[in-house]
Amino acid sequence: MTRPASITPRAQVLRGDFLKGWGIPAFRGAGPLLGLVLWLASTGEVEAAKIGDLAQVRWTDQAIRFITLADPAVRYACLGTVLLGVSCGLLGSFLVVRRMALLGDALSHAVLPGVALGFLWNLQKDPLVIFVGALAAGLAGAASVALITRTTRLKEDTALGMVLATFFGAGLCLMSMFQRLPTGNKSGIDTFLFGQAAALGPGDVGLMATVAGLVVVTLALGYKEFLLVSFDPGFARVLSLPTRGLERLLLLLLAFAVVSALQAVGVVLVSAMLIIPAATASLLTDRFHRMLAWSAAIGALSGLAGAFLSFLGTRLPTGPFMVLSAGVLFGLALVFAPGRGLLPRWLRQRSNRDRVARENTLKAIYQVLEAGGFTSESVPLEALAARRRVAVSEARSETRSLVVAGFATVVGDAVLLTPSGWQRACAIVRNHRLWELYLTHAASIAPDHVHDDAEKIEHVLGEATVRELERKLPKIDVDPHGRPIPSIPVPAAVPRSGGGAGERPVGYGGRRP
Amino acid sequence: MTLVPEFQYQRVFIEPWTTELGSHGLMALVTFLVGATCGLIGNFLILRRMALMGDAISHSVLPGIATAFLLTGSRGIGAMALGAVGAAFTTHLLIEIISRHSRIKPDAAIGIAFSTLFAAGVVLIAVFADRVDLDQDCVLNGELPMIPLEPSVRIGGLVLGPPPLVRLGCLWVGTVFLLLAFYKELLLSSFDPGLAACLGIPVGRVHHGLMLWLAMAVVASFEAVGAILVIALLILPGATASLLTEKMVPRLVWSLVHAALSAIAGMHLSVALDCSPAGASVVAGAGWFACAWVFSPVGGLIPAWWRRRRASSGGGGTVTGGD
Numbered sequence: 001m002t003r004p005a006s007i008t009p010r011a012q013v014l015r016g017d018f019l020k021g022w023g024i025p026a027f028r029g030a031g032p033l034l035g036l037v038l039w040l041a042s043t044g045e046v047e048a049a050k051i052g053d054l055a056q057v058r059w060t061d062q063a064i065r066f067i068t069l070a071d072p073a074v075r076y077a078c079l080g081t082v083l084l085g086v087s088c089g090l091l092g093s094f095l096v097v098r099r100m101a102l103l104g105d106a107l108s109h110a111v112l113p114g115v116a117l118g119f120l121w122n123l124q125k126d127p128l129v130i131f132v133g134a135l136a137a138g139l140a141g142a143a144s145v146a147l148i149t150r151t152t153r154l155k156e157d158t159a160l161g162m163v164l165a166t167f168f169g170a171g172l173c174l175m176s177m178f179q180r181l182p183t184g185n186k187s188g189i190d191t192f193l194f195g196q197a198a199a200l201g202p203g204d205v206g207l208m209a210t211v212a213g214l215v216v217v218t219l220a221l222g223y224k225e226f227l228l229v230s231f232d233p234g235f236a237r238v239l240s241l242p243t244r245g246l247e248r249l250l251l252l253l254l255a256f257a258v259v260s261a262l263q264a265v266g267v268v269l270v271s272a273m274l275i276i277p278a279a280t281a282s283l284l285t286d287r288f289h290r291m292l293a294w295s296a297a298i299g300a301l302s303g304l305a306g307a308f309l310s311f312l313g314t315r316l317p318t319g320p321f322m323v324l325s326a327g328v329l330f331g332l333a334l335v336f337a338p339g340r341g342l343l344p345r346w347l348r349q350r351s352n353r354d355r356v357a358r359e360n361t362l363k364a365i366y367q368v369l370e371a372g373g374f375t376s377e378s379v380p381l382e383a384l385a386a387r388r389r390v391a392v393s394e395a396r397s398e399t400r401s402l403v404v405a406g407f408a409t410v411v412g413d414a415v416l417l418t419p420s421g422w423q424r425a426c427a428i429v430r431n432h433r434l435w436e437l438y439l440t441h442a443a444s445i446a447p448d449h450v451h452d453d454a455e456k457i458e459h460v461l462g463e464a465t466v467r468e469l470e471r472k473l474p475k476i477d478v479d480p481h482g483r484p485i486p487s488i489p490v491p492a493a494v495p496r497s498g499g500g501a502g503e504r505p506v507g508y509g510g511r512r513p
Numbered sequence: 514m515t516l517v518p519e520f521q522y523q524r525v526f527i528e529p530w531t532t533e534l535g536s537h538g539l540m541a542l543v544t545f546l547v548g549a550t551c552g553l554i555g556n557f558l559i560l561r562r563m564a565l566m567g568d569a570i571s572h573s574v575l576p577g578i579a580t581a582f583l584l585t586g587s588r589g590i591g592a593m594a595l596g597a598v599g600a601a602f603t604t605h606l607l608i609e610i611i612s613r614h615s616r617i618k619p620d621a622a623i624g625i626a627f628s629t630l631f632a633a634g635v636v637l638i639a640v641f642a643d644r645v646d647l648d649q650d651c652v653l654n655g656e657l658p659m660i661p662l663e664p665s666v667r668i669g670g671l672v673l674g675p676p677p678l679v680r681l682g683c684l685w686v687g688t689v690f691l692l693l694a695f696y697k698e699l700l701l702s703s704f705d706p707g708l709a710a711c712l713g714i715p716v717g718r719v720h721h722g723l724m725l726w727l728a729m730a731v732v733a734s735f736e737a738v739g740a741i742l743v744i745a746l747l748i749l750p751g752a753t754a755s756l757l758t759e760k761m762v763p764r765l766v767w768s769l770v771h772a773a774l775s776a777i778a779g780m781h782l783s784v785a786l787d788c789s790p791a792g793a794s795v796v797a798g799a800g801w802f803a804c805a806w807v808f809s810p811v812g813g814l815i816p817a818w819w820r821r822r823r824a825s826s827g828g829g830g831t832v833t834g835g836d
Binding site for chain 1: 517564568614624628635636650743744749756787791793806
């Protein structure tokens with residue numbers, strides 16, 4: 001996009017008075033960032049107008065130019081997109097946890113008429129005027145949504161969609177009128193639709209830095225209150241926190257962030273920069289403060305990536321590339337996030353399934369041994385297959401996975417449990433029969449109705465639960481079907497000593513009430 | 514040159530209906546067809562609280578359309594249907610995957626899916642600008658002013674009008690026909706999905722059919738009004754109608770009336786201000802909504818206020834009399 005030459009002197013004037021005027025007081029909390037802004041703003045003013053004036057560029061040259069931060073335009077673009085990512089990421093987290101993602105969408109589309117009116121004010125791109133106009137329009141949009149849902153029977157989603165599209169339509173009307181003017185097409189207003197990081201000037205970056213500083217400081221000061229209002233508004237009211245005021249403050253900050261981001265990411269897609277980094281962060285952590293940090297980092301990263309990609313061509317808009325990068329990061333988090341990603345979850349499910357299958361085989365082996373009165377130490381594969389009601393080949397593959405896990409050895413057509421296999425088998429059978437006993441004893445369920453339940457629970461009973469069962473049940477040597485409940489042998493014990501009916505079970509760690 | 518052209522009664526109110534009927538009248542007709550088709554579908558979206566599904570689909574058809582153009586090089590009916598089906602399917606799949614397999618709530622899932630797809634569409638258009646017959650302006654504003662310039666479709670000796678008009682006309686007739694054929698199923702599954710399922714209505718299939726038809730309508734409307742304004746044309750007629758009446762059939766009729774009125778008012782507005790016709794018709798539609806909001810006899814602000822005042826003064830009188 002051609003950067004309009006006419007705005008540069010104005011922007012330089014702005015940079016000076018803007019940062020000195022009201023930028024600094026609001027920004028006391030983020031000194032290093034401010035220093036960076038000032039450094040960037042004070043270096044190289046001559047080349048600033050050149051960016052984008054070239055008709056054709058090679059993408060390799062552009063990539064090198066971007067990576068080496070060769071000129072101020074690139075530096076402004078980097079700084080601006082990082083600041084944008086941080087403020088949008090932080091505020092977007094509140095939207096996402098409060099399930100108000102679409103309010104951000106409506107708010108960000110509703111600013112367009114304000115942007116157009118801001119341009120009309122003095123027919124040039126004045127960041128401050130546009131900021132004020134867009135802010136007013138965005139807040140008017142949010143207010144109309146509230147008014148419509150309060151006074152009509154229309155639901156919030158309908159009101160949001162309506163306000164979003166109507167305000168946007170009004171903005172397009174104003175812009176099409178504006179573009180008829182002789183200066184209209186050169187003004188750079190169309191970069192506000194899809195964003196153009198290359199068109200960021202010192203004034204824009206100063207505005208973004210101020211907003212980001214304001215957001216960071218406000219959230220840091222009122223973190224506890226904002227957290228409470230977002231997660232438990234009822235409790236916040238009980239504590240007589242000013243919930244309405246806090247919510248309005250949050251909305252105002254949101255509008256600030258959206259409006260300051262317009263030049264870089266565009267009206268159409270700024271809502272995505274609110275939602276996607278925050279949603280990605282929510283996949284990565286459970287704690288809200290960590291989510292805020294992740295969200296700001298992901299926002300900044302995708303902002304940078306978008307700026308980089310849009311620098312590679314001549315007329316490429318920044319917003320879509322930024323959102324696409326954020327979307328890719330989200331996709332990566334969805335698949336690979338530790339603990340909750342699709343891949344780790346699938347692996348965990350698979351290993352659980354394998355464990356359950358192994359435990360079922362061990363239990364069947366125990367039952368075959370038990371049916372033989374524990375006279376032999378080996379179990380023929382045919383007997384195991386009959387017990388499991390599967391083909392012999394399937395029983396063979398089941399025992400193979402036991403061998404891999406170190407629970408059994410196979411000699412010819414017979415399976416022998418190792419000490420650890422025997423211990424595990426006893427534990428599973430014990431879990432099963434204890435649970436049956438518990439159900440008949442404590443829940444008064446008929447003995448013929450307890451097996452299926454125990455069949456599921458035996459794999460997930462933890463040690464603590466087993467101990468509690470042992471404490472609560474008065475007699476734990478025989479299950480409701482009259483079979484002995486085995487104790488857990490010490491690993492070195494031989495199978496035969498395990499489950500004699502007359503032997504007193506000792507339980508985990510020998511504890512017994 | 515001034516921002517707002519001088520107002521001339523002749524130019525604003527007479528010429529669109531006489532000498533300019535071929536261009537302005539045609540644009541108004543196209544806008545009406547878009548508003549009528551989308552408005553009929555939108556009524557059911559509002560009932561099902563799926564207004565934002567319209568938002569999602571209207572954004573996410575963009576990569577479908579761009580890909581279809583890239584692959585076929587035309588904007589024929591086949592490419593259009595292909596783009597619509599592909600887009601609807603992808604959106605649905607992404608939203609399902611995200612909201613079912615992670616802790617992300619449905620609203621955020623919708624937002625993520627459609628904005629990423631929309632961004633992908635804009636990137637496709639920007640990167641392959643020389644090969645796609647679309648630009649970013651068309652994505653937002655539509656190409657209503659271009660439509661009268663296209664050569665007309667002729668069948669035999671009959672001149673039917675430019676291709677988009679014919680397409681939208683067919684789509685509108687199809688929508689009305691489908692609505693008549695499946696009215697009972699749509700109505701019941703929107704109001705009471707449980708009962709509908711009990712009565713053997715395939716609720717899931719009705720839902721998917723509605724989504725697919727919505728995607729078709731959005732894609733067909735795309736070249737007229739662009740990807741974002743179509744949301745207004747989906748929601749505004751139904752929302753206005755729901756303020757005017759409580760019954761479903763009158764609602765559908767009112768939404769057609771709203772589409773017609775906003776097409777006409779939008780035409781005059783765009784001539785008067787010399788601005789984008791699609792934007793103008795959305796603004797006009799919002800104006801009609803505001804009228805219904807304030808003056809509707811059913812629940813409008815002024816009648817409700819009047820009734821409250823009368824009730825409170827009358828009620829207050831009887832209470833004092835009783836005491």
